Amino acid sequence: MNYLDFAIRNIRRHKKRSLVTIFTICLGFTALGIMGGILNNIFSRLKEQSIITEKLGHITFAKEGFYENGKLHPEEYLWNEKEMKSIISILENSGDVELATPRLSLFGIASNGEASTIFITEAIVPEDDHVLIKTNVDGRTDREDISLAVAKDKNSDVAIGSELSSSLKLKEGDYLTLLTTTKDGIANAADVDIKKVYNTGNPANNDKYVLSNFYMAQELYDTKGAERIVVTLKEPKNIGEAQVKLNSLLKAAGYKVESKTWDKLSLTFGKVKTMFEVIFRVLTMIITVIVLLTLLNTMQMAVTERTREIGTIRAIGVLRKNIIKLFCAEGIIMGIIGCLLALPILFLIAFILKTLNVTFIPPVASTEVPIALILKPSKIVPVFVLFVVASLVSAFLASRKIAKQKVVISLSRTN
Amino acid sequence: MSKSSTLIELNSVYKTYFLGTQKVKALKNINFSIMHGDFIAIAGPSGSGKSSLLNLISMIDEPTNGEILYGDVKIKDLTDNQITSFRNKKIGIVFQNYNLIPVLNAVENVAFPLQINKVSKKESIERASNLLEEVGLGEHLNHRPNNLSGGQKQRVAIARALITNPEIVIADEPTAALDSKTGMDIINLMKHLNETKKTTFIFSSHDPKVIDNVDSVITLRDGEIIQAENAVLKSKEEVINS
Structure with a gap:
């Protein structure tokens, strides 16, 4: 039947x-x-x-214990210049990595001379960020390159969040004073030029975000090194395998690192x-x-x-x-x-x-x-x-x- | 198979129904044998137990008490699956209202019991076509039941009952839904198949014209056999000995 x-x-x-x-x-x-x-x-x-606008890339590497104790003892969790270059070299030569770029993040008070508010900054290497911005996310690569505002040859250029701009009545072309501390806790300040006002895409940080130059941030923080290395992968689908492999390579080279993928680092995703x-x-x-x-x-x-x-x-x-x-x-x-x-x-x-x-x-x-x-x-x-x-x-x-x-x-x- | 060998035996068979809380004794102490090649009519008024008796013989119901033997096989010892397969291979059933499957055409209806039995589609359709030719429906092979007359439907139903070459065909009031001429045609067809294929037929009817045309008649009233013409009734001793 x-x-x-x-x-x-x-x-x-x-x-x-x-x-x-x-x-x-x-x-x-x-x-x-x-x-x-x-x-x-x-x-x-x-x-x-998360990957592009928050600049998290695919995987972020930091010294072991950074995410737990890095805020209390920042100097202990910085890589020096030699370590930073060595780690970037290992990652770039692994075959899996499209980009490995150093990062620093600072926070403090931003002032227009009359009023002030808190700021957070992610310090990027501009030429690296041009690569990051073109990272393929689900088939999309065409997007506005905000990092163009942060020129390599003029370290003081920054881009700021649109709500930070409106709260301090600042516009493109104005300057802004950033007051922060060095890695040793000593106050330090820099005047920066607002090259770009943009919507960060994240309502949680659009009123305090400053995208700044990595080399300027190094000067402000009084370091030649970096606190994190952000990488993008050639094959993001294999992120888990790549993370394990890259961790092993760094461990084999004598570095105690911890790594987190973008979805674990993103506050909202x-x-x-x-x-x-x-x-x-x-x-x-x-x-x-x-x-x-x-x-x-x-x-x-x-x-x-x-x-x-x-x-x-x-x-x-x-x-x-x-x-x-x-x-x-x-x-x-x-x-x-x-x-x-x-x-x-x-x-x-x-x-x-x-x-x-x-x-x-x-x-x-x-x-x-x-x-x-x-x-x-x-x-x-x-x-x-x-x-x-x-x-x-x-x-x-x-x-x-x-x-x-x-x-x-x-x-x-x-x- | 000789006409004298026993096909089915009913020993002290009782059937009781409950209609709500009311107990209805449909069959009382039924004892008789059906022999190979018999052509038996069960007669009696409405409510006399004809259908209940045929339901038990066709194994679609089971007795409250007593025993039914099919050859040496005790029906009550079989599982539901065994009974179902047994029915498929050994028993052909013809229903009063034909009960053809409306989504199948005439030849597919007839081939259906073979296909249940895993006979190939080609062979089953071929055999069904031949059988429909035999019952005079060669021109209606591809007609759906709703395009057939009552008499034609009943011929299809008879062909369906015969397709597996069963040992017995059981028909409950096969002529009741037909006019008298068509009804007699159906009885004559069944008689013809009984004589040519030696298939045993047992059917119920309350039509005197039909009863007059059969060899053996068992008459029921209030669930009891009150008369048997040329049928093999069993004595109390025979039942006890069996």
């Missing part, structure tokens, strides 16, 4: 009902596909914000991702239950209407388990068709959104990005499997009672 053929004929027998069921599955799958696609876009933009993943899972469960109940209702109606027919085929010689198989085949077919129909709809919606170029501000960001659906198998395939399993379960639940029913009772049913 060809269950597939028999199941398809039974699905076609009640066209309207089957279509409504398939439409419900399709709708549920489309809804989750859209939600998943938008979340993928949000995660991708946050990833880009992990939390936002976790929150949205939870929302997505809850939504998935709710929609799956709706799909399951819809299919259960359809299957229950089919079972009720076909009770005598089931009695007949049982009388002719179909085993109980094969009755269940038959209904499960019907459920699975409807589940698969519903999901497959949703795929072109999702691609169409993705295409329309791309064409319209509608923008929005993602959570914990302050810059607009295009609304887009990034359709990844990692989100779609589990939902597909879940819906097919839900279809199978609902068909099983609906048919198991009738399969167990005595043949004579099934046959006595008058439809």
